[in-house]
Amino acid sequence: MSLYEIVFLITLPLQTAAVFLYNKVFFTQRVTSKITETVAYLFYTAMIAGVFLTVRMPFGFIIANLLGIFFVALNYESKMMKKIMNVFIIYFIMFVAETVVWIGIGFFEIGMFEYSQFDSVLGVLITRVVLVSVAYVFYKYANNKKSTINLPWYYYMAHIVVIFGVLWLFLLSIEYETMSTGQMIFCCVLFITVIAAILFIDNMVYYTFAEKHKLEIIKMQNEAYENQTEIINQSVSNIRAIKHDINNHIYSIISMYENNSAENAREYAQKVIDEINGNNNISKSGNFIIDSIVNFKLQQIASSDVELNVKINVPQSMHIIAYDITVVLGNLLDNAIKAVMETKTDKKLSLDISVSKGNLIILVDNSYSGNLIINDGQLQSTKETKHKHGMGIKNIEKTVQKYGGELYIDYNENIFSASAIIPYIK
Amino acid sequence: MLNIAICNDDKYICSEIENIIIEYAKETKTAIETEVFYSGEELYGYMQKDSRIDLIFMDIELGSTTGIAVSQYIRNMLDNHTVKIVFITSKDGYERELFDVQPFNFIKKTVTKQSVSKCLDLLVKLIDKNKEVFEYSINRTVFKEDIKNIMYFENNLRKVKIVTKNGTNYFNSTLAQVKEKLPDYFLEPHGSFIVNYDYIRQIGENELVMVNGQKIEISRRYKKNIREYQIKKAREQRNVII
Numbered sequence: 001m002s003l004y005e006i007v008f009l010i011t012l013p014l015q016t017a018a019v020f021l022y023n024k025v026f027f028t029q030r031v032t033s034k035i036t037e038t039v040a041y042l043f044y045t046a047m048i049a050g051v052f053l054t055v056r057m058p059f060g061f062i063i064a065n066l067l068g069i070f071f072v073a074l075n076y077e078s079k080m081m082k083k084i085m086n087v088f089i090i091y092f093i094m095f096v097a098e099t100v101v102w103i104g105i106g107f108f109e110i111g112m113f114e115y116s117q118f119d120s121v122l123g124v125l126i127t128r129v130v131l132v133s134v135a136y137v138f139y140k141y142a143n144n145k146k147s148t149i150n151l152p153w154y155y156y157m158a159h160i161v162v163i164f165g166v167l168w169l170f171l172l173s174i175e176y177e178t179m180s181t182g183q184m185i186f187c188c189v190l191f192i193t194v195i196a197a198i199l200f201i202d203n204m205v206y207y208t209f210a211e212k213h214k215l216e217i218i219k220m221q222n223e224a225y226e227n228q229t230e231i232i233n234q235s236v237s238n239i240r241a242i243k244h245d246i247n248n249h250i251y252s253i254i255s256m257y258e259n260n261s262a263e264n265a266r267e268y269a270q271k272v273i274d275e276i277n278g279n280n281n282i283s284k285s286g287n288f289i290i291d292s293i294v295n296f297k298l299q300q301i302a303s304s305d306v307e308l309n310v311k312i313n314v315p316q317s318m319h320i321i322a323y324d325i326t327v328v329l330g331n332l333l334d335n336a337i338k339a340v341m342e343t344k345t346d347k348k349l350s351l352d353i354s355v356s357k358g359n360l361i362i363l364v365d366n367s368y369s370g371n372l373i374i375n376d377g378q379l380q381s382t383k384e385t386k387h388k389h390g391m392g393i394k395n396i397e398k399t400v401q402k403y404g405g406e407l408y409i410d411y412n413e414n415i416f417s418a419s420a421i422i423p424y425i426k
Numbered sequence: 427m428l429n430i431a432i433c434n435d436d437k438y439i440c441s442e443i444e445n446i447i448i449e450y451a452k453e454t455k456t457a458i459e460t461e462v463f464y465s466g467e468e469l470y471g472y473m474q475k476d477s478r479i480d481l482i483f484m485d486i487e488l489g490s491t492t493g494i495a496v497s498q499y500i501r502n503m504l505d506n507h508t509v510k511i512v513f514i515t516s517k518d519g520y521e522r523e524l525f526d527v528q529p530f531n532f533i534k535k536t537v538t539k540q541s542v543s544k545c546l547d548l549l550v551k552l553i554d555k556n557k558e559v560f561e562y563s564i565n566r567t568v569f570k571e572d573i574k575n576i577m578y579f580e581n582n583l584r585k586v587k588i589v590t591k592n593g594t595n596y597f598n599s600t601l602a603q604v605k606e607k608l609p610d611y612f613l614e615p616h617g618s619f620i621v622n623y624d625y626i627r628q629i630g631e632n633e634l635v636m637v638n639g640q641k642i643e644i645s646r647r648y649k650k651n652i653r654e655y656q657i658k659k660a661r662e663q664r665n666v667i668i
Binding site: 354 | 626
């Protein structure tokens with residue numbers, strides 16, 4: 001067997017890996033067992049190898065690839081149309097990647113490729129590595145879209161720079177014709193190892209991001225717990241204060257009763273009861289997270305001149321994580337409170353949280369001072385913190401869309417309305 | 427004629443609500459008939475024989491059977507998904523099962539005229555007396571179906587399939603023609619379906635689940651409409667429109 005054939009067959013698994021990654025991107029559900037799936041991919045590899053060793057016509061490769069990719073796609077759940085479409089998409093991407101590599105090599109006029117014994121070897125090697133790297137980037141990108149982790153743009157930039165930088169250096173390093181077959185193989189193996197190491201390190205970096213994100217969630221949850229504890233403490237202090245004053249209260253009530261003002265006595269007694277029960281809490285739905293956030297955020301305007309209207313009817317727990325509820329509800333309330341505080345007269349804020357057919361619905365209406373700027377479809381306020389305000393809405397949208405929900409915004413001259421609907425039953 | 431049921435073991439609250447309803451009927455010139463039940467068993471027994479009730483004011487903390495249990499019976503045993511249930515409660519915090527019976531609204535004790543009237547207003551809006559029966563014909567025979575019993579319509583080749591609580595049938599028509607004869611609360615989650623909102627148990631991201639477990643896909647085109655309808659309903663329920 002020639003060197004070319006050896007390299008072709010050794011790097012063939014890279015191509016299979018690329019197809020595997022693409023399938024992970026396009027399909028969500030595997031309908032066969034892991035073993036069947038693995039066998040399918042082995043079959044694909046064998047099929048390509050078979051064509052290579054026997055017919056070796058470009059036409060044969062095209063057919064083998066299309067059939068092979070389709071056969072493998074049968075392992076996943078989707079409509080037939082989608083499978084067929086994906087076969088062509090995957091093949092097209094692979095085809096483009098290959099073409100770019102060949103053109104790139106020609107463009108950079110790496111002299112040795114014109115008349116070297118190694119050109120096909122390098123070609124197939126580089127093509128395969130580029131193929132699997134592109135597939136990997138697709139895969140990571142698609143995965144990232146599904147999660148809430150916001151990978152900064154320079155993360156992807158760094159990847160592209162590193163991978164293509166290494167590729168370029170590798171090509172430069174083999175300028176000399178005088179390399180032996182052994183040296184060549186060594187260089188190729190080194191090249192593949194370096195790329196693999198890069199991708200491995202990337203995985204570690206990604207997990208670091210994920211851990212950092214998890215810590216932020218825990219931090220948020222702790223804050224929510226702290227808030228609720230604060231409210232409980234307040235309640236306890238209230239009770240202590242009342243116990244302390246209860247003698248005076250009772251004397252007052254008795255004297256009112258003795259003076260034949262029973263109604264006053266009744267009112268007085270009711271006020272004392274209210275204070276004890278903490279009926280002054282704004283949100284008492286029984287849902288720990290929602291009560292916590294609503295009470296914390298709205299307590300500041302409860303005693304102001306804002307006309308507050310709150311109605312919350314929700315189950316005690318839902319399949320939405322605390323962090324996400326905090327992001328959505330917290331941001332909505334922050335925006336509403338800021339806007340309401342800016343209004344001069346007729347300050348109103350209304351919050352309605354309800355549940356409908358497995359969906360959590362949050363409605364926030366507030367009066368505002370009428371100066372809204374819509375910038376690229378992102379809402380921005382008149383204040384200096386324009387940037388922050390715009391981000392708030394984006395965060396809400398991203399969180400809500402994670403569950404397949406939606407955020408709607410509407411406004412007239414006086415009232416600003418935000419409606420969020422979040423499916424919470426999986 | 428609206429049929430309202432009040433189910434509460436507290437006789438005082440029962441008469442309070444009844445009085446508010448009578449006042450409401452007078453003020454709005456609506457014909458309302460009220461039935462009072464002091465226990466869940468009584469209500470359930472009545473509904474087994476008579477299913478004309480449109481709305482129930484149900485106390486959650488009922489005597490021996492809780493309001494939730496009675497509601498579950500009505501929904502699951504009697505297979506009645508169209509009667510509206512308004513829960514009256516003094517507690518805060520509801521168990522998850524409570525939301526499975528698709529409550530129409532919640533009223534806190536003490537009951538006020540405003541909270542009861544709000545529910546009646548919403549009910550009146552919902553019930554379109556002109557569209558209570560759906561007629562269709564197969565080979566010159568006319569069939570009538572109570573809209574209350576219709577779960578959904580589906581496009582089936584060239585015919586329309588009508589699925590009710592009692593069975594299925596096929597007739598010649600288009601979904602567009604059918605939609606015109608239906609009240610607002612029949613929604614389209616998909617080009618081939620028109621679904622009765624009351625018979626939807628759950629609306630998920632890409633599909634909805636009917637009360638009998640059947641799943642119907644929500645196509646991307648119609649997702650927005652369904653969402654907006656849910657929000658519209660939620661907005662209507664609010665105590666205050668500011």
